[in-house]
Amino acid sequence: MKRLKTEYVAGGGLIDRRSLLAGGVSFLAATTIRPVVAAIEGDKTIAEDFPRWTKTLAGQGSPYGEPSRYEKSVVRKLLLPAAPENAGTSAWLTPIDQLQGIITPNGLHFGSYHYGVPEIDPNKHELLIHGLVDRPLKYTVEHLLRYPMVSSTRFLECSGNTAINAMSPFTGNETCQDLYGLVSCSEWVGVRVSDLLSEAGLTKKARWIIAEGADSGSHSRSIPVSKMLDDGIIALYQNGERLRAEQGFPMRLLLPGWEGNTNVKYLSRFEVTDRPAFTSHESGLYTEHLTSGHAEGFSFHMEVKSAIMHPSAGQLLNEKGFYEISGLAWSGRGKISGVDVSADNGVSWARAQLQGPVHDKALTRFSIPWRWDGESTILQSRAIDEEGRVQPTRKVWKQKYASPTFNHYNAIQAWQIDKDGSVSNVFV
Numbered sequence: 001m002k003r004l005k006t007e008y009v010a011g012g013g014l015i016d017r018r019s020l021l022a023g024g025v026s027f028l029a030a031t032t033i034r035p036v037v038a039a040i041e042g043d044k045t046i047a048e049d050f051p052r053w054t055k056t057l058a059g060q061g062s063p064y065g066e067p068s069r070y071e072k073s074v075v076r077k078l079l080l081p082a083a084p085e086n087a088g089t090s091a092w093l094t095p096i097d098q099l100q101g102i103i104t105p106n107g108l109h110f111g112s113y114h115y116g117v118p119e120i121d122p123n124k125h126e127l128l129i130h131g132l133v134d135r136p137l138k139y140t141v142e143h144l145l146r147y148p149m150v151s152s153t154r155f156l157e158c159s160g161n162t163a164i165n166a167m168s169p170f171t172g173n174e175t176c177q178d179l180y181g182l183v184s185c186s187e188w189v190g191v192r193v194s195d196l197l198s199e200a201g202l203t204k205k206a207r208w209i210i211a212e213g214a215d216s217g218s219h220s221r222s223i224p225v226s227k228m229l230d231d232g233i234i235a236l237y238q239n240g241e242r243l244r245a246e247q248g249f250p251m252r253l254l255l256p257g258w259e260g261n262t263n264v265k266y267l268s269r270f271e272v273t274d275r276p277a278f279t280s281h282e283s284g285l286y287t288e289h290l291t292s293g294h295a296e297g298f299s300f301h302m303e304v305k306s307a308i309m310h311p312s313a314g315q316l317l318n319e320k321g322f323y324e325i326s327g328l329a330w331s332g333r334g335k336i337s338g339v340d341v342s343a344d345n346g347v348s349w350a351r352a353q354l355q356g357p358v359h360d361k362a363l364t365r366f367s368i369p370w371r372w373d374g375e376s377t378i379l380q381s382r383a384i385d386e387e388g389r390v391q392p393t394r395k396v397w398k399q400k401y402a403s404p405t406f407n408h409y410n411a412i413q414a415w416q417i418d419k420d421g422s423v424s425n426v427f428v
């Protein structure tokens, strides 16, 4: 069995992808994956087995397509129900572990609303740019639709994503969706903020821009002019179609790689200033407490992070044998440059394969073949970005952030595989 030695790249059954390719189907059989095509038994004729739908004429579809009725369980989960006592705050979790590739379908994009979901008439909505500019300007939606469009495939993550693991001293029975459902990734298309700012003309003192939304609480955040000029976008389209109301129709600010809260939806006003406004969100909920005794405000970047999605908490491995470990990695600092995976509780690690194209500040799919021997074990992933930043352990993260801080949690995730194939969230 000389070949077996080179097949494994790390402990716990992680397999060298090249040996998988070289061995092909016979290799999969050797690692006890069940045959995909079952042998036809006895004298049964194939015609007898034709299912009903191959023999009846079907319907004609509908103007706006829907997922298959067999996919009804792939839906968002309400994290925070909107209630009068929390003034319209609500949030929906993406079923991130049930998707493949990197794009989140629009109907499954996570949602976070502090003042409900307004229904805005695009014919009555305007974007005002004023303050430290040469020419205050007003844009209708119709105007903006005539501007040159740029496309960016980018993740959007609420800084409260994975907050459960930041806050709780113990793990419970939370699923991958409960823990990682506040991140999504789309192809956003819209107008460069820099194009509009150059039309308005920034004055010498311009340093910050207060971006405000047209929802009932006028959600607003102060953004440095440098970020707006660098890659800020006024997004009008999401994955080919106009924004959903839940994502900010008719327009939202998209600040690639920056905490979700700064991506102001229902965008209606840019006020150019020389200083930040210290809006309620930036000085309250989105300021972090550090163990050093300081507070960290304006913590814009979402740091390098990853999690294995298959298998992950809430899923079940039906039998031992071959599986493809597959997950997502992302960084608000740039591209993902690598992801290491461990299948033996961190004793050994192997480099996963990245699925291309790898976009800047986008979800990045990684995978590595694995043979599960049916014993209990722990799976982990550790992402590295192009700035060389490495995802920290939970212990290291906790050394920086004081309780009760729960935003910006990006520590290495550990999933426990039990002998019965169940997968759960654990701290290591």
Ligand SMILES: Nc1nc2c(c(=O)[nH]1)N[C@H]1C(S)=C(S)[C@@H](COP(=O)(O)O)O[C@H]1N2
Binding pocket: 109, 110, 111, 112, 113, 114, 115, 156, 157, 158, 159, 213, 214, 215, 218, 219, 246, 247, 248, 259, 260, 261, 262, 263, 264, 265, 266
């Ligand atoms: N106008 C407005 N913009 C907003 C919010 C809001 O409540 N109102 N929520 C913010 C938060 S906390 C996040 S995480 C993102 C979520 O964007 P999504 O709902 O499109 O996923 O929008 C941000 N922009």
Ligand SMILES: [Mo]
Binding pocket: 112, 157, 158, 159, 160, 260, 261
């Ligand atoms: Mo958020």
